[in-house]
């Protein structure tokens with residue numbers, strides 16, 4: 001599907017990408033002054049735009065939001081109002097979705113080797129919300145659901161044998177951990193349909209798919225189309241075929257955005273004729289460019305190789321660079337016009353992986369400068385931790401002209417609150 005990797009059509013009201021350069025520096029500066037740093041800023045209007053673009057591109061499909069990308073209440077409510085159901089990966093995510101008032105039929109729980117507590121919680125939730133759907137990735141999980149008395153809406157996650165994604169660590173499609181092996185899936189679907197309300201089949205290639213990698217996604221979709229036809233020929237009526245999420249976003253300043261309508265068209269083509277609704281479940285695409293991380297410079301150290309710039313955010317605030325060598329655009333909001341120097345931006349964590357960028361040409365940094373890190377809306381706050389006993393940051397959500405503190409900054413007291421002594 002490399003034919004889908006081109007630049008998408010320009011729409012001034014809802015552009016295919018919002019770049020870090022498009023954010024209003026004065027507004028971000030005010031927010032940092034009011035709430036301190038590090039600070040996540042999430043633009044709910046952009047979340048809405050991303051939902052709208054997805055729905056426009058996939059008018060006949062069900063577009064679900066993979067909530068793991070950003071589970072904040074304000075984001076969940078925005079997505080729900082935009083009409084996207086929630087795909088949840090844990091009891092905690094189901095709990096959050098219910099809290100944000102998604103109805104049972106808007107909740108899809110995808111069990112990944114689920115701990116007993118997760119199954120207990122979700123089966124209890126199902127008794128109250130009998131329309132929710134549970135997706136299983138192993139025959140064993142079917143057995144564990146049966147033991148708990150569940151006989152509701154079931155979907156089978158398949159290992160399609162083909163993966164895709166921006167990094168080895170996020171390619172799931174060919175990883176044995178995920179899904180029922182492709183050649184055993186039809187049998188499991190048939191046997192489970194005797195006892196459960198078998199509503200769908202599911203597969204997910206991986207996360208952050210773009211460029212030539214889209215060909216792998218298309219192959220996954222093709223295999224899922226074949227499986228859907230096999231299953232329906234055996235007499236099982238499916239409601240949906242979910243081909244997962246994974247739509248990439250451009251992290252590089254000059255990287256072109258996905259041509260989403262072309263990707264959608266290629267997806268429809270690859271699935272072929274099926275008597276079920278196509279479903280997709282993007283996470284990153286919904287929230288990535290709706291978020292920035294603000295951080296302030298603490299220290300500037302000239303070295304022979306680079307200017308080492310210490311900031312108050314680190315791998316505990318935004319893990320992606322340390323974990324996946326991920327590139328995030330960085331902008332100095334205090335001065336964009338100083339001479340450019342090779343800058344290595346590091347956090348306060350006592351670990352050499354705590355680096356946002358190495359020797360990147362940026363305006364010469366000075367202490368107290370405010371920096372913005374782009375595309376921080378997806379898997380940003382979600383993967384934050386308290387390693388080195390650093391409290392997690394605050395988050396502000398923007399909506400129209402309003403800016404509301406939606407997550408307060410954690411305190412040192414929060415860190416020890418759950419300990420018994």
Ligand code: LLP
Pocket residue numbers: 066068069087110170172204206207208209244245246247281282283284285320324378379
């Ligand atoms: N569906 C399933 C079953 C998934 O496992 C995932 C992501 C998604 C949908 C959504 O994928 P998306 O549209 O967001 O690419 N922390 C990593 C990404 C891990 C994604 C895990 N699963 C990162 O920061 O790149």
